[in-house]
Amino acid sequence: MKPVRLISRLDVKGTNLIKGIRFEGLRVIGAPNEKARQYYEQGVDELLYIDAVASLYNRNYLGGLVSEVVKDVFVPITVGGGIRSVDDVRALLRAGADKVAINTAAVKDPGLLTRVAESFGRQCVVLSVEAKSVAPGKWEVYTEGGRERSGRDVAEWIDEGIARGAGEVLVTSVDQDGTETGADLDLMAMAGELSTVPVIASGGIGSSTHAQELVDAANVDAIAVGRALHYGRLDLGSLRHGLRSKGVGVRDYVSS
Numbered sequence: 001m002k003p004v005r006l007i008s009r010l011d012v013k014g015t016n017l018i019k020g021i022r023f024e025g026l027r028v029i030g031a032p033n034e035k036a037r038q039y040y041e042q043g044v045d046e047l048l049y050i051d052a053v054a055s056l057y058n059r060n061y062l063g064g065l066v067s068e069v070v071k072d073v074f075v076p077i078t079v080g081g082g083i084r085s086v087d088d089v090r091a092l093l094r095a096g097a098d099k100v101a102i103n104t105a106a107v108k109d110p111g112l113l114t115r116v117a118e119s120f121g122r123q124c125v126v127l128s129v130e131a132k133s134v135a136p137g138k139w140e141v142y143t144e145g146g147r148e149r150s151g152r153d154v155a156e157w158i159d160e161g162i163a164r165g166a167g168e169v170l171v172t173s174v175d176q177d178g179t180e181t182g183a184d185l186d187l188m189a190m191a192g193e194l195s196t197v198p199v200i201a202s203g204g205i206g207s208s209t210h211a212q213e214l215v216d217a218a219n220v221d222a223i224a225v226g227r228a229l230h231y232g233r234l235d236l237g238s239l240r241h242g243l244r245s246k247g248v249g250v251r252d253y254v255s256s
Helices: 032-041 062-069 086-095 104-108 111-120 154-163 185-194 208-217 236-245
Strands: 005-013 016-021 024-030 046-051 077-080 099-102 125-135 138-143 148-153 168-173 199-202 222-225
Touching (some): 016 032, 024 032, 099 111, 111 125, 148 154, 168 185, 208 236
Parallel strands (some): 168 199, 199 222
Antiparallel strands (some): 138 148
């Protein structure tokens, strides 16, 4: 079994790092690239930049942030939010991103996933799924930063998204996002069982115990952590140590 990747999730509005709870009450925390460099020094495996409001305002500012941070940070970077075309993807890859995460535009135009995969390879296409519970064992896809219902079933959308070209799936629990009370284990177990490509689990991780419970319950390849890291209630060293002490494979960290 491959080591579980530890990913720092950086939700961004303009040039500010922000975070809320369940996608509401967004508050400014600081500068995203400063945090990115901090997490790089702590041995993060990857960085995930999400523009939290780009899809609402038809813009994407993340290219500038990414082009600056890649001068100092040498881990894979995924960028999402406001991506609507192959040209948008090309610009982000040229800025230094390794992968792009697409949610709202893909729901509106599923063929976008195929066009991006055909242009750049499916290894750089991440299907971003914002999932909210609507009944026991059922989740609906939300768009526009967790604000709008799509009417799509999460399981069906994951299956379709992979068929259309996604090489990875980012599953974010809207219900657990920012709560630091643990992941939606049922949601992540469903996604891990269904998906034929790597799954990144996001939402609710506030401790190494939460991460261990997630890995025990679901076949996920990576864990994205945001709020708990940003507010210093969890650090990557203790997360890595806690997982390893429970027998979970994680990448060895070698200080730069």
